[in-house]
Amino acid sequence: MRKVKVLEDLSIVDIIDMLSELSEIDITLSLEKQDSIKDPALCSKWVSLARIMENQDLVRMLFKGVQNYLQQILEKDPDQLKEPYMKKGIQSLMTFVLEAAEKIDKFTPLFKKTPALESISDLPEYRDLSEYFTSAIAPYMPAAGESDEEWEDQWGIRGVELTDTKRMGLRTVEEMRSDKQYELLYLLKENGRPFYDYEMLRHMRLLYDFDKSEASEETENLFFKVDIVQDKECHLRAEYILKNCGYLIDEFFREALKHKDSQCISNLSMGIMGLMLAANPRNLKQTSSSEKTAYKYFLDFHHYLRQSLSSDEYQKLIMTSHERRPFQSCLFLLTHKLCSAYFSSSIEHREMTAIIRRQISEGSQETSSKESYLSGFMAILEEDAALRRSLEKYPAGAIHKLAEVFERGDNTRGFDPLSQDNIPEQLFAFTMADKDIACLKMPSPVRQEFIQKAELAQEFEGLIRSLSANSKNQKLLFVNLQDRTSWQDYARCTILEEMAQKEEFASQLILMGLAKSTDFYNQSNDYLDQNESELFFQQLKDQVLGGAQCGFFFSQAIAFQVAVGLPNIISLVHEVFFRASKTLSREQRMDFIEITYLFLTLIALDASEADFLCFGDKDTVDASAAASAELFGLCKLLSETPLSDDDKGMFLYMLYAPALTLRERAIELPRLERTLSALDCIQKGLSERRDLFKKLTDEHGYYKIKQLVD
Numbered sequence: 001m002r003k004v005k006v007l008e009d010l011s012i013v014d015i016i017d018m019l020s021e022l023s024e025i026d027i028t029l030s031l032e033k034q035d036s037i038k039d040p041a042l043c044s045k046w047v048s049l050a051r052i053m054e055n056q057d058l059v060r061m062l063f064k065g066v067q068n069y070l071q072q073i074l075e076k077d078p079d080q081l082k083e084p085y086m087k088k089g090i091q092s093l094m095t096f097v098l099e100a101a102e103k104i105d106k107f108t109p110l111f112k113k114t115p116a117l118e119s120i121s122d123l124p125e126y127r128d129l130s131e132y133f134t135s136a137i138a139p140y141m142p143a144a145g146e147s148d149e150e151w152e153d154q155w156g157i158r159g160v161e162l163t164d165t166k167r168m169g170l171r172t173v174e175e176m177r178s179d180k181q182y183e184l185l186y187l188l189k190e191n192g193r194p195f196y197d198y199e200m201l202r203h204m205r206l207l208y209d210f211d212k213s214e215a216s217e218e219t220e221n222l223f224f225k226v227d228i229v230q231d232k233e234c235h236l237r238a239e240y241i242l243k244n245c246g247y248l249i250d251e252f253f254r255e256a257l258k259h260k261d262s263q264c265i266s267n268l269s270m271g272i273m274g275l276m277l278a279a280n281p282r283n284l285k286q287t288s289s290s291e292k293t294a295y296k297y298f299l300d301f302h303h304y305l306r307q308s309l310s311s312d313e314y315q316k317l318i319m320t321s322h323e324r325r326p327f328q329s330c331l332f333l334l335t336h337k338l339c340s341a342y343f344s345s346s347i348e349h350r351e352m353t354a355i356i357r358r359q360i361s362e363g364s365q366e367t368s369s370k371e372s373y374l375s376g377f378m379a380i381l382e383e384d385a386a387l388r389r390s391l392e393k394y395p396a397g398a399i400h401k402l403a404e405v406f407e408r409g410d411n412t413r414g415f416d417p418l419s420q421d422n423i424p425e426q427l428f429a430f431t432m433a434d435k436d437i438a439c440l441k442m443p444s445p446v447r448q449e450f451i452q453k454a455e456l457a458q459e460f461e462g463l464i465r466s467l468s469a470n471s472k473n474q475k476l477l478f479v480n481l482q483d484r485t486s487w488q489d490y491a492r493c494t495i496l497e498e499m500a501q502k503e504e505f506a507s508q509l510i511l512m513g514l515a516k517s518t519d520f521y522n523q524s525n526d527y528l529d530q531n532e533s534e535l536f537f538q539q540l541k542d543q544v545l546g547g548a549q550c551g552f553f554f555s556q557a558i559a560f561q562v563a564v565g566l567p568n569i570i571s572l573v574h575e576v577f578f579r580a581s582k583t584l585s586r587e588q589r590m591d592f593i594e595i596t597y598l599f600l601t602l603i604a605l606d607a608s609e610a611d612f613l614c615f616g617d618k619d620t621v622d623a624s625a626a627a628s629a630e631l632f633g634l635c636k637l638l639s640e641t642p643l644s645d646d647d648k649g650m651f652l653y654m655l656y657a658p659a660l661t662l663r664e665r666a667i668e669l670p671r672l673e674r675t676l677s678a679l680d681c682i683q684k685g686l687s688e689r690r691d692l693f694k695k696l697t698d699e700h701g702y703y704k705i706k707q708l709v710d
Contacts, residue, residue: 022100081140234298238278264313271304309458339462363390417443477610515551561607577685594678
């Protein structure tokens with residue numbers, strides 16, 4: 001019944017959203033006064049004197065819509081009201097009704113001049129709803145609803161000191177819905193207190209309970225299918241890792257049993273056993289009756305691998321390179337080979353791609369067919385709109401994932417993306433200047449309990465050590481997309497910068513920090529109306545070369561080449577993709593920055609001679625997914641090979657699979673639009689001026705990019 005209209009154009013989801021807004025209006029009004037709310041329209045629309053009549057009609061419709069919804073449930077199947085999940089959902093809905101009514105009375109000008117109305121409870125629509133609930137629905141409800149103590153215990157927050165978050169933290173459910181700062185649920189402030197308050201959590205719990213009561217069989221089937229495919233993909237990853245490490249694993253187990261007391265060896269043994277169980281077809285979720293399947297066994301492998309790398313014995317092992325006995329050498333090689341294979345496993349994603357395409361198809365059927373007016377990469381925006389329509393059946397996706405944090409007790413574990421379902425992998429590979437380069441997907445490889453401090457994940461250090469442990473002496477270019485200028489990301493950025501400058505890692509780890517959240521990147525505030533090209537170019541140079549204060553970082557191995565190459569890149573982009581225009585609109589400047597970042601990445605690849613590349617954000621969901629897909633698109637455009645159906649499927653997988661599997665939503669729309677707009681600009685420029693592009697890039701060989709098939 002999610003999308004069924006219960007009154008005129010309003011569905012019950014629309015109604016619960018507006019009731020939620022009204023129930024938090026005191027908080028949003030306070031934040032608006034502090035100028036610290038990102039969307040003041042959320043509260044302004046309810047207190048606007050110019051909209052009093054419109055809002056009063058809307059409030060009446062909300063109460064009437066809730067009554068219609070309850071009547072539809074009772075008429076369709078009264079037995080539903082006996083189900084615990086339905087009882088909780090209705091209790092949550094009515095709690096929002098009561099709280100919205102109270103906040104309307106206290107904080108809005110609505111109904112203040114309406115005759116015979118002392119309070120909202122005198123409104124006929126509210127009175128009718130109250131009477132209907134009391135007479136028809138209340139008999140099905142428990143005598144006493146769930147107490148605050150009960151849900152506080154379930155979510156592990158009873159007795160936790162929750163503080164005011166008006167200045168810093170998660171303040172409203174609307175902020176939670178946006179899903180942009182969910183990591184704060186895992187983190188503590190410097191004073192040891194969380195970044196959320198009681199009322200925000202209580203509202204989130206109410207929405208979660210209501211959403212579970214509305215979850216349709218169709219929706220459950222979608223995410224059940226996603227779970228099955230994820231499980232199978234972990235099975236394939238386990239097979240890949242075992243195949244790549246097989247000879248070392250055989251050698252390891254010949255002697256491992258002689259070292260039962262070794263924490264390093266016993267944990268590594270447990271990890272390999274987890275891999276073997278994940279690789280066993282009998283443990284696939286699709287066919288197994290066991291609660292523990294390939295996905296969880298693969299997570300066990302990662303857990304025990306990290307435990308092995310955290311042991312004192314491993315630390316001694318990496319410090320005694322010249323004194324290792326044969327078994328110690330095998331142990332050293334195996335741990336790092338496992339780290340390498342964990343981060344670079346390469347599998348097919350046809351089934352996940354099929355799910356994404358099926359959702360797009362379902363969303364497309366919900367609208368009347370219109371002739372497409374978009375072409376090239378921009379045509380994907382129409383598929384994106386269809387996908388979002390199909391996901392409207394599960395509007396509380398982000399709320400659902402956030403609530404799970406508390407239901408599983410993960411809010412006390414700290415932010416640890418590699419241990420929180422962000423499984424790394426190789427996405428695709430290409431050649432540049434006759435060198436093969438693999439593009440990896442991975443989140444920020446850190447662990448964090450307090451906002452001001454982060455530490456590196458041991459398996460990431462193991463990956464970097466593995467690059468020098470073989471005769472190839474390989475390198476990784478890590479493009480950090482986290483916002484170094486923000487208090488949320490600062491600690492995760494600086495720990496990576498410190499690692500990249502350590503002598504042990506500096507030769508293998510090349511770090512490039514790109515600012516993708518600043519005013520300059522978004523051409524907002526002071527940069528909004530500065531259309532003159534030459535002024536913009538100078539600002540672009542000042543930003544990129546401005547270092548940490550502007551959000552950028554370049555390892556010593558690439559810093560000089562970036563500084564020298566930046567003016568050439570700006571000139572190239574200007575001539576080829578913008579026809580050397582003397583003025584650039586805001587949209588053009590945003591495309592210009594995006595394209596410049598892409599070619600700076602190519603400069604960094606060339607200068608570092610890296611074998612691996614990854615775009616790392618806090619997770620793999622939005623900025624990271626968009627950047628990886630963007631580079632994939634650039635490779636196709638520069639290689640002059642058409643985008644095949646498989647290529648299109650991979651492009652969709654990179655864009656949507658991380659957000660769908662990790663957050664039960666689509667990629668952030670502004671990120672997607674910017675990626676597609678930049679690729680469209682490149683496509684048009686190359687179609688008209690490819691010869692000029694080749695001439696300008698001949699000395700660098702950037703146009704000699706070729707995507708690899710396997």
